[in-house]
Amino acid sequence: VIPAIDETHNSELRSWVDSANTPTTDFPVQNLALGLFRVMNGRARPGVAIGDQILDLTAVVDLKLLDGAEARLVEACASDGALNPLLAAGPEQMRSLRSALSLLLRDDSAQGRTAREHTATLLVPTVDAELLVPVRIGDYSDFYTSIHHASNVGRMFRPDNALLPNYKWVPIGYHGRASSIIPSGEGVHRPSGQTRDDSRALPVFGPSRRLDYELEVGVIIGRGNALGAPIPIASADTHIAGLCLVNDWSARDIQTWEYQPLGPFLAKSFATTISPWLVTLDALAPFRVPLATRGPDDPAPLAYLDDASDRSHGGFAIELSVWLTSAPMREAKRAPFLVSTGRYESSVYWTPAQLVAHHTSNGCNLRPGDLLATGTVSGPTPESRGCLLERTWRGSEPLTLPTGETRRFLEDGDEVSMRGRCERPGFRPIGFGECRGIVSG
């Protein structure tokens, strides 16, 4: 499916919400990212990010500024307390809601002029809202799609055999834990667990001493599939609602001791932070690109993972960055330290459509709101490595922060913030907002 670019992507569009017209915002009127928020512990409400404000969709429906199927979907999401009913409705419904929201937030439409008269009712400043996990995530699967990450980690642990022989054939993944997925801003407790750093000593139980983050992109599933009915790769995009950012917090010392033979378990399941806004596949249409990681000598994907439009448009042009602020930096009011910056499309070997096709190829059913994460997105250069394990090469090359502190792994009080931004000439840049968490002991 070739993504469709329409009037909602027109770079000339401006919003009557002034902050949406600033060049640096992640949320111009061309984005229309969807989320869930509440104010002062009230009910969870569906909303749209617009500049530094949230358009309250329940208020939009109450004022009858949306009607028909779109209004009923908003009401269903409001009573459900999650965006799942919209995701389940499918890509056509999501696209018609996007068109209606674009008209409502533009400054040159009749709908926009009417909405503007109700600014005080319709808008909530984002700083005054609590942003929630936007969808009810039934299942979470985490992949290993960055070939640079897989090669780096392989080199650390298996110098002679960095990339395992299945890597270029199978999108490797494991089943993660959905219950511990938390919204951006919620604190992360340092996990305790069993470790054995010294193979001559006995294992011990205690707080992790090698706590790490993992920069990942999340794929939120829209319409699901029936058990036993695989999703063909050619229609995989119609089952993807959109993307978000994911921090798959990881305890490396627990992981090293527990992961053989069945893979990650308690080293990963204590917390996973996601960014609060679902950036829809429609919003991302202008930023579809081929992946840059497959070489001429690489094997062609097996037929169930191969599709012409996925080859030409399966990737997303996203610049990703990770920022760290230590407690002393925060006290000294220093700016966050840029730990890494890289690009999604030049890091990963498998596209989101390939992940969907592979995940369902055995008949496994995906459901609306399921989360598939890419795995750590590391690029080819040291500056683009998406976790501290790689960035400091297992702690052997510590980072120096502006305060003179050094980091091998995360310390208590460290705040990790991830950002993602899409730019392409001729189009308005859009972003994902923040995926942030502070570590406490």
Ligand code: CA
């Ligand atoms: Ca991961």
